[in-house]
Amino acid sequence: MLTAAEVRQQVEKQKKSRWNFEKILAHSSSEEAVKPLQKLLGPKGLYPTKKNGSLTESILQEIAKFQQGETELKTDKGGNIQAVIGSSNFSSEQLAENYTTIYNKVTELKPTG
Incomplete structure (x- = not known):
């Protein structure tokens, strides 16, 4: 501290x-x-x-x-999401898992219509 x-x-x-x-x-x-x-x-x-x-x-x-690894998702003025899904020492499986987690969370939070 x-x-x-x-x-x-x-x-x-x-x-x-x-x-x-x-x-x-x-x-x-x-x-x-x-x-x-x-x-x-x-x-x-x-x-x-x-x-x-x-x-x-x-x-x-x-x-x-x-x-625990909670991160922030940021968007620009056009609504594009900016998020880090891993670092250079992550395996392909870890990156795919992180991408899937972010994708699922965004689609879950997406408003209908």
Whole structure:
């Protein structure tokens, strides 16, 4: 666990590929403490907000979800879905399983009509 000041130092000193974190979680009571990070992390999609679930009352639940591999699906203005389905060390079967999971979830959530 890092403080907001430690995260700021890490972000300012190093390139994104060398950061030692993938996601930042913050308790909603510490919203003011992470405010100075908005300009640095906002454009990269890492700034904790209520909308993306990283500014929350239940930090431990969010940590558990992250450790289980829950990811975010993002869409652009045209409605195209942007999602990572694996990494370079995944086997073909793992990639196919992840793709199938994402596809099934999207079709399940798709509104009728």
